[in-house]
Amino acid sequence: MASRVTFIGAGNMASAIIGGMIDNGHPATAITATSPSDAFLAPLHERFGIRTNTDNAAAVRDADVVVLAVKPQVMRDVCEGLRDTLQRQRPLVISVAAGLTAESLQAWLGGGLPLVRCMPNTPSLVGAGAAGLYATPEVSAEQRTLASELLEAVGIVEWVEEENLLDAVTAVSGSAPAYFFLMFEAMEEAGVKLGLPAETARRLAIQTALGAARMAQQSDLTPDRLKRNVMSPGGTTERAIEHLEQAGLRGILADAMEACAARAREMAEELGQR
Numbered sequence: 001m002a003s004r005v006t007f008i009g010a011g012n013m014a015s016a017i018i019g020g021m022i023d024n025g026h027p028a029t030a031i032t033a034t035s036p037s038d039a040f041l042a043p044l045h046e047r048f049g050i051r052t053n054t055d056n057a058a059a060v061r062d063a064d065v066v067v068l069a070v071k072p073q074v075m076r077d078v079c080e081g082l083r084d085t086l087q088r089q090r091p092l093v094i095s096v097a098a099g100l101t102a103e104s105l106q107a108w109l110g111g112g113l114p115l116v117r118c119m120p121n122t123p124s125l126v127g128a129g130a131a132g133l134y135a136t137p138e139v140s141a142e143q144r145t146l147a148s149e150l151l152e153a154v155g156i157v158e159w160v161e162e163e164n165l166l167d168a169v170t171a172v173s174g175s176a177p178a179y180f181f182l183m184f185e186a187m188e189e190a191g192v193k194l195g196l197p198a199e200t201a202r203r204l205a206i207q208t209a210l211g212a213a214r215m216a217q218q219s220d221l222t223p224d225r226l227k228r229n230v231m232s233p234g235g236t237t238e239r240a241i242e243h244l245e246q247a248g249l250r251g252i253l254a255d256a257m258e259a260c261a262a263r264a265r266e267m268a269e270e271l272g273q274r
């Protein structure tokens, strides 16, 4: 029987994972999502046919897995509201919140629960997610497998054995879809400046990113080799790449990713156990 999964929070990240799970064959009746307002829940029920509930504690009562998918700022209240039910029920708890440490989450939940911290990303919606997972010592081998299966239904999974590496995962994949969306915007704008209709530039840029990602995934060649295969000596690509390197693209990305990870650490301190 499919595991019963309850999502606390029905926003961008929860709906991306739910959409991916449904596409992958997880029965809609085994998925519940909660939110204080029906405004978030009605579209999810209509789109996916899942169960919905505005009462968090009632929604976790028969769950095998509870995914905490609310904003970090409201996580403490949500956990404290679920504490008694979860301590009785003892399902596998998966938090997808950026920053918040297992120590804080366990303190708010009453301690000792099997808890996985997960950093997913929104391409889970189309089955192309990338998630980093960290298990606390309370998580059994079976529950680790259950967490892997749940996230593998919507993309790839990488386990990290040190919790603080999840901040690096946030920089490399959790936040990273937004870096690529920014690239699409910028390439479309530049394509328009070069004379293309906006729609044409957008479609070409997005398809090219998809093609490059698929090639990099399927090829034995390194990204550097694949890049060089596009660069004819004295040609157009060489000129563009020289420009990107001289303008410091690598350093800009490294700084942005360091800022991303630093913000995750900062959020853990701002919002953590008090």
Ligand SMILES: NC(=O)C1=CN([C@@H]2O[C@H](COP(=O)(O)OP(=O)(O)OC[C@H]3O[C@@H](n4cnc5c(N)ncnc54)[C@H](O)[C@@H]3O)[C@@H](O)[C@H]2O)C=CC1
Binding pocket: 008, 009, 010, 011, 012, 013, 014, 034, 035, 036, 037, 040, 056, 069, 070, 071, 072, 074, 078, 096, 097, 098, 119, 120, 121, 122, 174, 175
């Ligand atoms: N959006 C993204 O790309 C990613 C988000 N995350 C994490 O996912 C979590 C959720 O982020 P988003 O989905 O983007 O936020 P969102 O704002 O789209 O969704 C949050 C949801 O929580 C609900 N909510 C608020 N208070 C609640 C309560 N007391 N009980 C139940 N539900 C409540 C809201 O109604 C909403 O449905 C955050 O902790 C974030 O760090 C992690 C990876 C990627």
Ligand SMILES: O=C(O)[C@@H]1CCC=N1
Binding pocket: 098, 170, 174, 175
């Ligand atoms: O921006 C954020 O804080 C969340 C976490 C990773 C992606 N979105």
